[in-house]
Amino acid sequence: xxxxxxxxxxxxxxxxxxxxxxxxxxxxxxxxxxxxxxxxxxxxxxxxxxxxxxxxxxxxxxxxxxxxxxxxxxxxxxxxxxxxxxxxxxxxxxxxxxxxxxxxxxxxxxxxxxxxxxxxxxxxxxxxxxxxxxxxxxxxxxxxxxxxxxxxxxxxxxxxxxxxxxxxxxxxxxxxxxxxxxxxxxxxxxxxxxxxxxxxxxxxxxxxxxxxxxxxxxxxxxxxxxxxxxxxxxxxxxxxxxxxxxxxxxxxxxxxxxxxxxxxxxxxxxxxxxxxxxxxxxxxxxxxxxxxxxxxxxxxx
Amino acid sequence: xxxxxxxxxxxxxxxxxxxxxxxxxxxxxxxxxxxxxxxxxxxxxxxxxxxxxxxxxxxxxxxxxxxxxxxxxxxxxxxxxxxxxxxxxxxxxxxxxxxxxxxxxxxxxxxxxxxxxxxxxxxxxxxxxxxxxxxxxxxxxxxxxxxxxxxxxxxxxxxxxxxxxxxxxxxxxxxxxxxxxxxxxxxxxxxxxxxxxxxxxxxxxxxxxxxxxxxxxxxxxxxxxxxxxxxxxxxxxxxxxxxxxxxxxxxxxxxxxxxxxxxxxxxxxxxxxxxxxxxxxxxxxxxxxxxxxxxxxxxxx
Numbered sequence: 001x002x003x004x005x006x007x008x009x010x011x012x013x014x015x016x017x018x019x020x021x022x023x024x025x026x027x028x029x030x031x032x033x034x035x036x037x038x039x040x041x042x043x044x045x046x047x048x049x050x051x052x053x054x055x056x057x058x059x060x061x062x063x064x065x066x067x068x069x070x071x072x073x074x075x076x077x078x079x080x081x082x083x084x085x086x087x088x089x090x091x092x093x094x095x096x097x098x099x100x101x102x103x104x105x106x107x108x109x110x111x112x113x114x115x116x117x118x119x120x121x122x123x124x125x126x127x128x129x130x131x132x133x134x135x136x137x138x139x140x141x142x143x144x145x146x147x148x149x150x151x152x153x154x155x156x157x158x159x160x161x162x163x164x165x166x167x168x169x170x171x172x173x174x175x176x177x178x179x180x181x182x183x184x185x186x187x188x189x190x191x192x193x194x195x196x197x198x199x200x201x202x203x204x205x206x207x208x209x210x211x212x213x214x215x216x217x218x219x220x221x222x223x224x225x226x227x228x229x230x231x232x233x234x235x236x237x238x239x240x241x242x243x244x245x246x247x248x249x250x251x252x253x254x255x256x257x258x259x260x261x262x263x264x265x266x267x268x269x270x271x272x273x274x275x276x277x278x279x280x281x282x283x284x285x286x287x288x289x290x291x292x293x294x295x296x297x298x299x300x301x
Numbered sequence: 302x303x304x305x306x307x308x309x310x311x312x313x314x315x316x317x318x319x320x321x322x323x324x325x326x327x328x329x330x331x332x333x334x335x336x337x338x339x340x341x342x343x344x345x346x347x348x349x350x351x352x353x354x355x356x357x358x359x360x361x362x363x364x365x366x367x368x369x370x371x372x373x374x375x376x377x378x379x380x381x382x383x384x385x386x387x388x389x390x391x392x393x394x395x396x397x398x399x400x401x402x403x404x405x406x407x408x409x410x411x412x413x414x415x416x417x418x419x420x421x422x423x424x425x426x427x428x429x430x431x432x433x434x435x436x437x438x439x440x441x442x443x444x445x446x447x448x449x450x451x452x453x454x455x456x457x458x459x460x461x462x463x464x465x466x467x468x469x470x471x472x473x474x475x476x477x478x479x480x481x482x483x484x485x486x487x488x489x490x491x492x493x494x495x496x497x498x499x500x501x502x503x504x505x506x507x508x509x510x511x512x513x514x515x516x517x518x519x520x521x522x523x524x525x526x527x528x529x530x531x532x533x534x535x536x537x538x539x540x541x542x543x544x545x546x547x548x549x550x551x552x553x554x555x556x557x558x559x560x561x562x563x564x565x566x567x568x569x570x571x572x573x574x575x576x577x578x579x580x581x582x583x584x585x586x587x588x589x590x591x592x593x594x595x596x597x598x599x600x601x602x
Contacts, residue, residue, distance in 0.1 A: 018348055024481060049316045050363035052366075274557065275558045275589055275593065278588050280588040284585020287579050287582055
């Protein structure tokens with residue numbers, strides 16, 4: 001039987017793995033798709049302390065290498081639920097069951113859909129949730145970015161270098177992103193801001209041809225000719241599979257010890273109800289969750 | 302007037318500084334002695350995600366460089382208190398006063414004294430709280446390490462390479478340190494463990510000559526001839542200067558938003574009441590504290 005199953009291989013899960021290996025817990029990290037999590041999709045990271053600038057891909061690889069160098073076992077599979085049996089946890093996956101004393105849920109989050117007509121229809125045909133993944137497909141074309149937070153503005157800055165003209169559509173009259181990102185974005189000539197506006201519809205034939213936006217102040221609609229629509233309007237936690245106490249958006253509630261409402265189950269990183277979601281906060285969560293798992297295992301004997 | 306004063310230049314303070322600069326808060330970081338904090342004193346760090354092994358000195362320098370590259374202003378001075386005036390914070394230092402909207406207390410902690418006869422008398426004459434600082438003075442000599450946690454065992458492993466014979470005196474019959482550290486220490490030939498034992502007295506003339514230890518199980522005392530005594534029995538938070546709610550050991554109580562009991566004052570890192578004190582947790586705290594400070598400043602206008 002295992003001491004610990006870590007679900008999710010982003011910064012929180014990998015850091016939990018690094019700590020768990022140092023505590024010599026018998027651990028497996030389960031990842032659904034690609035180790036690295038959302039960080040992997042980030043073009044450039046400038047706020048990971050000690051490194052002025054690094055690609056998300058490279059930072060992810062460094063985390064993964066570190067965890068593997070300590071012998072962390074990484075397996076691939078999708079978790080469908082966590083049961084209890086004789087005071088132990090049973091992690092149910094699409095491939096079977098795994099018995100473990102403790103579990104750390106570090107499944108992160110995924111981009112939130114806007115929910116407008118055309119969004120699903122043109123997904124992969126002009127509608128995207130990842131600039132670094134799909135940006136190169138829009139070289140020299142006109143695109144539109146929806147959102148005003150850190151991710152939206154970072155992605156707009158990145159995309160502006162590839163595309164011809166870029167529109168940022170934001171529902172408020174100012175951005176929420178870090179000021180340093182705002183200043184950069186405002187200084188870029190081919191970015192145009194559409195303030196107090198909502199994207200209401202995406203139209204086209206084989207691919208995106210135009211976006212319809214609605215200005216809340218003037219009440220007027222406008223059609224903007226673009227071939228790409230990038231949507232960055234928040235995230236949804238990947239927590240549907242686990243039955244623990246959550247907040248109204250589905251983020252897992254924990255105390256400062258990363259303990260969830262169920263014994264032996266901890267949560268860490270973006271899937272957790274927390275005031276800020278960053279790589280820095282994910283690694284802090286991961287370390288604490290692994291430490292508390294170790295303490296739990298030691299107590300249980 | 303400033304938006305933010307960060308007190309302390311360890312990983313928590315420097316990360317808060319990196320984030321504050323990106324939020325474009327008008328910020329000053331105040332440091333009493335040396336930027337870097339306790340990390341600087343660490344011989345080798347192996348659990349900072351993405352770097353398999355690095356000296357504390359070098360990691361500190363990378364954090365400092367990163368913060369400075371973003372324009373963080375670092376000043377030297379000792380803080381004696383934090384007052385309120387007209388809804389603002391007034392940071393009192395030995396050099397005067399600084400007005401600011403918000404404060405982040407990231408002052409860390411210092412080694413705890415054991416409180417035995419001879420400890421103060423021989424401080425700097427054989428009694429030390431830092432292996433990397435003072436270890437080289439004991440090359441080829443016999444020394445004693447008190448403690449059984451991560452720091453004690455890491456320092457014992459480091460010192461064992463320099464000294465002739467090394468005794469680890471621990472009050473319990475097993476270590477509390479990470480298992481990976483325990484295994485390493487147990488495999489080192491010139492380390493001898495004195496279990497269930499207390500250091501009760503340090504004796505000598507011009508410097509340390511011997512340590513008296515008491516075995517709690519046998520009830521017997523033993524004199525061990527050593528020229529160095531390294532004490533690692535926990536930490537004391539550097540929080541005496543600030544009047545906020547603290548736990549019984551003086552660590553500052555906060556919620557998950559790093560808010561203390563006083564408005565506009567946040568705490569981050571080792572000085573905070575938290576289940577685990579690591580570089581990973583310090584940077585998470587620092588990021589959240591800076592974010593909440595930014596939110597506070599934005600709300601106040």
